[in-house]
Structure formats: structure tokens, C-alpha cells
Amino acid sequence: xxxxxxxxxxxxxxxxxxxxxxxxxxxxxxxxxxxxxxxxxxxxxxxxxxxxxxxxxxxxxxxxxxxxxxxxxxxxxxxxxxxxxxxxxxxxxxxxxxxxxxxxxxxxxxxxxxxxxxxxxxxxxxxxxxxxxxxxxxxxxxxxxxxxxxxxxxxxxxxxxxxxxxxxxxxxxxxxxxxxxxxxxxxxxxxxxxxx
Amino acid sequence: xxxxxxxxxxxxxxxxxxxxxxxxxxxxxxxxxxxxxxxxxxxxxxxxxxxxxxxxxxxxxxxxxxxxxxxxxxxxxxxxxxxxxxxxxxxxxxxxxxxxxxxxxxxxxxxxxxxxxxxxxxxxxxxxxxxxxxxxxxxxxxxxxxxxxxxxxxxxxxxxxxxxxxxxxxxxxxxxxxxxxxxxxxxxxxxxxxxxxxxxxxxxxxxxxxxxxxxxxxxxxxxxxxxxxxxxxxxxxxxxxxxxxxxxxxxxxxxxxxxxxxxxxxxxxxxxxxxxxxxxxxxxxxxxxxxxxxxxxxxxxxxxxxxxxxxxxxxxxxxxxxxxxxxxxxxxxxxxxxxxxxxxxxxxxxxxxxxxxxxxxxxxxxxxxxxxxxxxxxxxxxxxxxxxxxxxxxxxxxxxxxxxxxxxxxxxx
Numbered sequence: 001x002x003x004x005x006x007x008x009x010x011x012x013x014x015x016x017x018x019x020x021x022x023x024x025x026x027x028x029x030x031x032x033x034x035x036x037x038x039x040x041x042x043x044x045x046x047x048x049x050x051x052x053x054x055x056x057x058x059x060x061x062x063x064x065x066x067x068x069x070x071x072x073x074x075x076x077x078x079x080x081x082x083x084x085x086x087x088x089x090x091x092x093x094x095x096x097x098x099x100x101x102x103x104x105x106x107x108x109x110x111x112x113x114x115x116x117x118x119x120x121x122x123x124x125x126x127x128x129x130x131x132x133x134x135x136x137x138x139x140x141x142x143x144x145x146x147x148x149x150x151x152x153x154x155x156x157x158x159x160x161x162x163x164x165x166x167x168x169x170x171x172x173x174x175x176x177x178x179x180x181x182x183x184x185x186x187x188x189x190x191x192x193x194x195x196x
Numbered sequence: 197x198x199x200x201x202x203x204x205x206x207x208x209x210x211x212x213x214x215x216x217x218x219x220x221x222x223x224x225x226x227x228x229x230x231x232x233x234x235x236x237x238x239x240x241x242x243x244x245x246x247x248x249x250x251x252x253x254x255x256x257x258x259x260x261x262x263x264x265x266x267x268x269x270x271x272x273x274x275x276x277x278x279x280x281x282x283x284x285x286x287x288x289x290x291x292x293x294x295x296x297x298x299x300x301x302x303x304x305x306x307x308x309x310x311x312x313x314x315x316x317x318x319x320x321x322x323x324x325x326x327x328x329x330x331x332x333x334x335x336x337x338x339x340x341x342x343x344x345x346x347x348x349x350x351x352x353x354x355x356x357x358x359x360x361x362x363x364x365x366x367x368x369x370x371x372x373x374x375x376x377x378x379x380x381x382x383x384x385x386x387x388x389x390x391x392x393x394x395x396x397x398x399x400x401x402x403x404x405x406x407x408x409x410x411x412x413x414x415x416x417x418x419x420x421x422x423x424x425x426x427x428x429x430x431x432x433x434x435x436x437x438x439x440x441x442x443x444x445x446x447x448x449x450x451x452x453x454x455x456x457x458x459x460x461x462x463x464x465x466x467x468x469x470x471x472x473x474x475x476x477x478x479x480x481x482x483x484x485x486x487x488x489x490x491x492x493x494x495x496x497x498x499x500x501x502x503x504x505x506x507x508x509x510x511x512x513x514x515x516x517x518x519x520x521x522x523x524x525x526x527x528x529x530x531x532x533x534x535x536x537x538x539x540x541x542x543x544x545x546x547x548x549x550x551x552x553x554x555x556x557x558x559x560x561x562x563x564x565x566x567x568x569x570x571x572x573x574x575x576x577x578x579x580x581x582x583x584x585x586x587x588x589x590x591x592x593x594x595x596x597x598x599x600x601x602x603x604x605x606x607x608x609x
Contacts, residue, residue: 109493
């Protein structure tokens with residue numbers, strides 16, 4: 001959903017989007033970047049972006065466009081090497097951007113991760129395209145569905161399905177064998193899969 | 197033969213009063229009974245700039261706080277497909293246009309499950325889990341593009357959350373409280389199952405396109421038809437083994453019959469592929485998940501800390517025994533005199549006094565039996581050797597229980 005801050009929608013905009021994350025549409029650079037919409041004071045909308053994390057503002061009616069889309073469910077890699085399982089939370093709330101109340105982030109060790117600027121910007125930034133691949137780094141996300149942790153456990157979302165050792169994934173059963181084989185074939189991952 | 201356990205019996209609900217009209221009044225609608233002639237629908241139409249005068253027979257209106265611009269919600273009484281088609285057709289004779297609909301407006305369809313067994317509902321939800329993205333594509337392809345319903349916060353797809361139809365399976369095992377933890381703002385809302393005996397399809401945005409609404413009602417009807425006609429295992433085996441384009445086409449035809457073509461939107465193969473994966477996630481064993489593993493690791497860390505604490509309290513040379521429950525009791529206490537633990541009740545009382553999970557009582561009893569047997573041997577040995585076994589010391593707690601003298605109380609930890 002696209003929205004822009006105007007004189008007419010000040011109250012609605014503040015209620016829906018303040019204290020949430022969205023994307024600032026940068027038409028000059030033909031891209032969009034993650035922003036945290038902090039507050040409004042009538043004429044101004046204040047937000048933080050990944051450009052140095054400084055507080056910026058736009059004036060009501062300036063036509064600056066924001067996009068508000070929820071996260072996809074799945075594994076995402078951060079630029080610091082961590083991987084996170086993002087999930088939407090269908091709880092009652094008014095916030096339409098990504099917020100603490102409608103998004104859950106879980107680390108590969110099962111820990112709850114706060115939905116804050118540091119974490120969000122480490123996941124969604126231009127230098128960190130969410131292209132899934134395979135390497136010796138651990139943890140690693142193979143796709144939105146599958147990930148391997150530092151102990152070489154293989155997860156299907158948050159469900160433990162097997163282990164990996166030297167490029168050989170041993171599944172506990174053949175439940176998602178087909179899907180993993182498809183993933184390896186499509187992405188040409190140097191992985192062998194067998195059922196233990 | 198026992199009556200099947202229906203949702204009505206499970207939740208103690210009576211079948212609703214069905215709105216009917218005389219067959220002669222049904223006119224052209226009389227012949228089309230829908231995919232499931234017995235299925236009762238209840239439809240909520242959210243409309244802005246609305247007037248209560250628009251209400252027709254079989255329908256009520258109420259104000260809705262989530263709407264603006266004089267928005268009203270028109271709610272049909274429980275009725276079958278034939279009657280509902282007629283009712284909606286009459287209602288939409290009022291000319292509505294884009295002013296009456298915004299992204300705030302939705303059409304919610306309640307479908308009655310009171311006459312279904314828990315397993316039939318589980319089958320239905322398993323199919324829903326698989327077809328959810330296909331259904332959303334159908335909805336989004338026919339709605340205002342800017343209203344992207346999948347991204348709407350009022351009808352979050354199951355596939356974007358960790359909610360699955362497994363909740364119903366767990367309910368079948370007696371965990372009825374799961375329904376209380378369900379979230380209303382999921383695309384398929386299960387909360388009304390416990391309150392009205394219905395499930396609520398919240399996918400559809402506001403529209404006055406009757407053909408589109410009727411198609412949606414028929415799609416829902418087909419899910420119910422199949423769920424009532426086939427066994428869970430049969431449907432499950434068909435769904436989990438889907439992996440070719442031709443199978444995807446075949447399953448759409450099998451489940452949705454004449455509506456299947458409407459669901460063959462661009463990319464529906466991909467949606468079904470994801471749907472099968474989501475189904476497999478729902479079917480995966482729940483024991484080994486990140487959450488449970490993390491909890492298990494937290495428990496282990498706590499055990500380590502406790503073990504270190506206990507080790508720090510024990511004099512050098514004391515016999516180490518496993519930490520926790522009876523192990524701790526035995527390790528902390530001096531040898532237990534025979535007769536102290538000869539009554540199970542007193543053991544449980546002792547366990548309660550030590551604030552150990554009562555469910556471990558069996559394990560405690562086994563360990564205590566072993567310890568008592570060992571003690572018996574000690575006394576025998578002492579008798580043979582002419583020595584005396586040391587007598588343990590016990591203290592009484594303020595609430596009348598006894599504990600080993602050097603056993604740490606909760607407040608000491």
C-alpha cells in the first residue's frame with residue numbers, strides 16, 4: 001500500500017504509521033529504502049532512514065511517497081551474518097506498517113528478536129539483497145523456507161527436519177525431500193540430500 | 197452405535213434457525229442449490245455511504261466502528277445457497293458504486309460447521325491451508341488492485357503466520373483452549389467455531405459484483421462438499437503428493453469442479469506449490485521446533501546453574517547423584533532411615549514440600565525405592581560388621597512438612 005503525508009490525512013497517517021517501518025520511494029534513484037516513521041507534529045513527518053540513521057523530515061503535502069508492505073514469512077539474512085525467521089502476527093492493532101505488534105522476528109537459536117531499526121535495517125538494505133545461496137558460513141538461509149544453524153541443524157521454517165554435514169543434508173524423513181531436491185536443483189546448490 | 201461428535205455437540209450449540217422462503221418465490225434461483233445444498237451461509241457486507249433502508253428480507257443491519265462515511269454492515273441470516281443468492285440479488289438491486297467501497301470494507305462469509313465432525317472440519321482446514329494462496333489470488337485478481345487483501349492487517353493469510361490447521365488436530369486431542377488463542381484477524385478465522393459454530397472467511401474486499409460474490413460462495417461451498425464427502429487421510433494423501441503441473445490442475449478440478457477455471461489465475465501453480473509446502477509444515481511433528489529447542493536449552497542452562505549451586509554446597513567427597521527431583525532429595529539428605537518413605541502419601545507430601553513437580557512422583561518413587569533398597573543393604577552390612585549406620589537429620593517446615601536438614605528451600609536459592 002502506498003501513502004503520502006498530507007494536510008488532510010495527518011491524524012490518520014500518524015495513527016496508522018508512526019512507530020512503524022515502511023519504505024521511502026526514492027524516485028530519483030529509482031529505488032526504495034527502509035525508513036522508521038517516528039512522529040508527526042502537524043506540518044512535518046519525521047523519520048529515520050538508512051542514510052546514516054539521521055532524523056529526516058518531510059513536509060505535509062510534499063508528495064513524498066511511502067510504501068507499507070508487511071514482511072513475508074520466511075528466513076531472511078542480515079548483513080552481519082545472522083539469519084532471522086520473520087512472521088506476521090494477526091493481532092488486533094491499527095498500525096499498518098511493520099511494527100512490533102504485527103511482526104515477529106525469531107533468531108536461529110529460537111530467541112525473540114526485537115523489531116527495531118538496527119535489526120530491520122540489517123535485513124532490509126540495499127547492500128544486502130535477499131538472494132539465497134549456499135556457502136560454508138553458518139548459520140545460513142537456503143531459501144525462505146529452509147535454513148541451517150551453527151550446529152548444522154536444518155530447519156524448515158522453525159521445524160527441525162535434519163542435519164547437514166559437509167554438504168550432505170540428512171533428513172529425518174522424506175516429508176519435504178521433494179521440495180529440498182527442487183530447491184537444490186533450481187538454485188544449483190552444491191548439496192546432496194538423503195533421508196536418514 | 198454412538199452418535200458422531202459434531203461441532204454442535206462439542207460446543208453445546210444448537211443448529212441456528214434457518215431463513216427460508218417459499219420455493220415459488222425463489223424463481224430462477226430455485227434450480228441452483230450450490231455445491232453443498234446443506235451448507236448454511238451467513239454473509240456480512242460492509243458498505244460505506246449506506247442506508248439502513250437498503251435492508252431486504254433475511255438481512256439485518258448494524259453500525260460498524262471500523263467503517264467511515266456512514267458505513268453500515270448488512271448481515272444475512274443463516275440460509276442455504278439458493279436463498280442467499282436470491283437475497284443478495286435483491287439487495288444489490290440498489291445501485292452501489294465505488295463511493296460505497298473503500299479498503300476498509302470487506303465481505304465476510306460465515307459457513308456453518310455445526311453439523312460437521314471435528315475430523316471433517318480438520319479436513320476442510322487442511323484443504324484451506326493448501327489452497328489459501330490460490331484463493332487469495334482469486335480474490336486479489338477480482339478486487340481493486342490497491343486493496344491488496346493479502347497485505348491487509350484484517351485478514352492475514354495463515355501462510356504468513358505460524359498458525360496452521362494443526363490447531364484443530366490438537367483440539368481433537370482435547371486442547372479446546374487453543375481456539376481462545378486463535379487470532380480473529382486471520383484470513384480464515386476459527387474463533388466463531390466455538391461461539392457460533394461457524395468459520396469465517398474474511399478474504400473478500402468490498403464489492404457489488406454479484407457474480408464474483410456468488411463465485412466466492414460456491415468456492416467455499418466446494419471446500420465443504422469435499423470435506424464432508426471424503427476421509428481426512430484420503431485428502432491428505434492427495435494433497436501431500438502433489439508435485440506436478442497436471443496434478444495441480446487435477447486437484448483444482450477435483451475440489452472446485454466448475455469453479456476451478458476461476459482459480460487458474462496467473463502463477464497458480466506456484467501458489468499451489470507453496471500451499472503444499474505450507475501443508476507439510478503444518479503436518480510436521482511439533483516436537484522439534486526452534487521454540488521448543490530454545491526452551492529445552494534454557495532448561496538445560498538452568499539445570500547447569502542449579503547443579504553448580506548444589507555442587508558448591510556439598511562437602512568434598514560427598515557422593516554426586518543426579519540433580520533434580522528425588523536425585524537432589526537423596527543427594528542432599530543423609531541416608532534415609534527405613535520407614536520414612538514407606539507410605540506413598542507421605543512421599544508425595546514430601547515431594548510437595550520440596551516444591552518438586554508432582555508429576556515426577558512416579559520417577560521419585562522409583563528412585564526412592566532404589567535408595568531404600570540400598571539403605572537396607574547398608575543397614576544389613578552395618579549389622580554384619582557390628583557398626584551403626586548414621587541417622588539422617590530432618591527439619592519441619594513452618595507449614596508442617598519435613599525436609600532434609602540441609603536441603604535448600606526456595607527462598608534460599
